[in-house]
Amino acid sequence: MPSQTESTYSDRILVHLEGRIDRETVPKIRNELLSSARKSGGKKMELDLSRVSGLDTAGIAMMVEVLRVVSRRNGDLRLSGLNDNAIKMIRLSRLEGVFDMRNHAAIGS
Amino acid sequence: MADSCMIDIRGLDSYYGDRQVLFNIRFGIPRNQITVIMGMSGCGKTTLLRHLIGLKRSPPGQLIVDEEDLGTFDEVKMNGFRRRIGVMFQSGALFNSMTVGENIAVPLKVHTRLSKSTIRIIATIKLHQVGLSEFIDYMPSQLSGGMQKRAGLARSLAMDPEILFVDEPSSGLDPITAAGLDNLILELKDTFGMTIIVVTHELESAFHIADQMIVLDEGRLLSAGAPQDIQASRDVRVVQFLKRQADQKQEDNEAYVKRLVGDRSKRMQ
Numbered sequence: 001m002p003s004q005t006e007s008t009y010s011d012r013i014l015v016h017l018e019g020r021i022d023r024e025t026v027p028k029i030r031n032e033l034l035s036s037a038r039k040s041g042g043k044k045m046e047l048d049l050s051r052v053s054g055l056d057t058a059g060i061a062m063m064v065e066v067l068r069v070v071s072r073r074n075g076d077l078r079l080s081g082l083n084d085n086a087i088k089m090i091r092l093s094r095l096e097g098v099f100d101m102r103n104h105a106a107i108g109s
Numbered sequence: 110m111a112d113s114c115m116i117d118i119r120g121l122d123s124y125y126g127d128r129q130v131l132f133n134i135r136f137g138i139p140r141n142q143i144t145v146i147m148g149m150s151g152c153g154k155t156t157l158l159r160h161l162i163g164l165k166r167s168p169p170g171q172l173i174v175d176e177e178d179l180g181t182f183d184e185v186k187m188n189g190f191r192r193r194i195g196v197m198f199q200s201g202a203l204f205n206s207m208t209v210g211e212n213i214a215v216p217l218k219v220h221t222r223l224s225k226s227t228i229r230i231i232a233t234i235k236l237h238q239v240g241l242s243e244f245i246d247y248m249p250s251q252l253s254g255g256m257q258k259r260a261g262l263a264r265s266l267a268m269d270p271e272i273l274f275v276d277e278p279s280s281g282l283d284p285i286t287a288a289g290l291d292n293l294i295l296e297l298k299d300t301f302g303m304t305i306i307v308v309t310h311e312l313e314s315a316f317h318i319a320d321q322m323i324v325l326d327e328g329r330l331l332s333a334g335a336p337q338d339i340q341a342s343r344d345v346r347v348v349q350f351l352k353r354q355a356d357q358k359q360e361d362n363e364a365y366v367k368r369l370v371g372d373r374s375k376r377m378q
Contacts, residue, residue, distance in 0.1 A: 022269075023221045024221075026223060030224065030227065056269045057234055057235070058221070058231060061223075061228075061234065065226060085300075089300060092297070092300045094237050
């Protein structure tokens with residue numbers, strides 16, 4: 001089962017995702033994630049993917065939706081904790097110039 | 110079967126009515142690799158592909174996928190298998206009454222519970238991979254044949270399939286677009302670890318992408334191996350195919366005349 005935990009700081013919202021993020025699991029976590037994105041209100045939003053065990057195009061598409069919501073509120077989205085497979089998926093989707101990506105673990109706690 | 114083989118073809122015979130078109134075909138398709146199936150027109154490539162994707166039923170015991178016998182699958186199991194595969198048909202095979210984007214959405218709408226918005230983004234991503242994202246709202250009839258083919262490839266990728274079958278990806282495409290598709294196929298293997306089966310006549314493309322090559326001739330397996338093994342083959346028919354030499358084999362003239370005018374010896378009696 002995928003899961004997400006959210007922490008709110010003065011300058012950002014940090015969401016840790018865990019498990020597989022794919023076409024089977026995206027319908028279960030999308031609404032909650034978009035709801036977090038709506039709350040970001042101009043802050044930086046960070047998705048920590050360091051505990052994500054698999055990612056497919058549906059997972060990437062959900063992150064694009066999050067990016068749209070955050071951008072409309074003049075916020076920024078950062079992806080962190082990316083493993084090699086996630087980076088390859090983002091490259092294959094030709095989105096490496098769209099996301100702010102970090103391959104190290106999420107900032108702050 | 111070697112552990113790394115995803116599909117094992119064990120002596121496949123195939124018929125159209127009484128006419129046999131495949132004869133005891135045996136080879137393995139390795140997991141996470143690109144297998145290219147080649148051969149002259151009419152050699153049985155398309156028939157073999159139809160068996161591999163379950164469009165033509167295989168006799169039990171002759172086609173094994175992941176240790177399961179495709180020839181014994183009922184409709185439920187066959188549908189499960191079809192969810193794991195993507196198929197790009199030679200013509201693109203798009204639904205003409207739908208936009209290009211709606212075509213790509215079809216498998217996602219049928220097999221997943223993703224939202225319309227997520228599906229639309231996936232369709233855009235897949236079309237962008239084949240260089241067509243700006244055509245998402247076009248009708249297929251507004252695209253050239255080569256563009257329809259690329260849109261067909263985008264649709265076959267919609268579900269991020271475990272096994273991808275591609276029928277003649279390069280034919281009818283300009284060399285630059287064809288090279289782009291070859292690179293995409295290599296990238297798909299690298300990123301997803303996809304098992305990819307490509308049917309093609311295009312030698313340059315085949316040698317660029319193949320991990321393993323299969324050469325068919327008149328329904329029989331002529332040669333199978335790594336590209337360098339095929340290149341080094343001394344088999345007359347393989348050499349003829351690779352050197353693009355015209356077939357010198359002449360049809361029996363007497364049989365030809367008989368077909369045209371009937372059996373003259375009988376009429377003389």
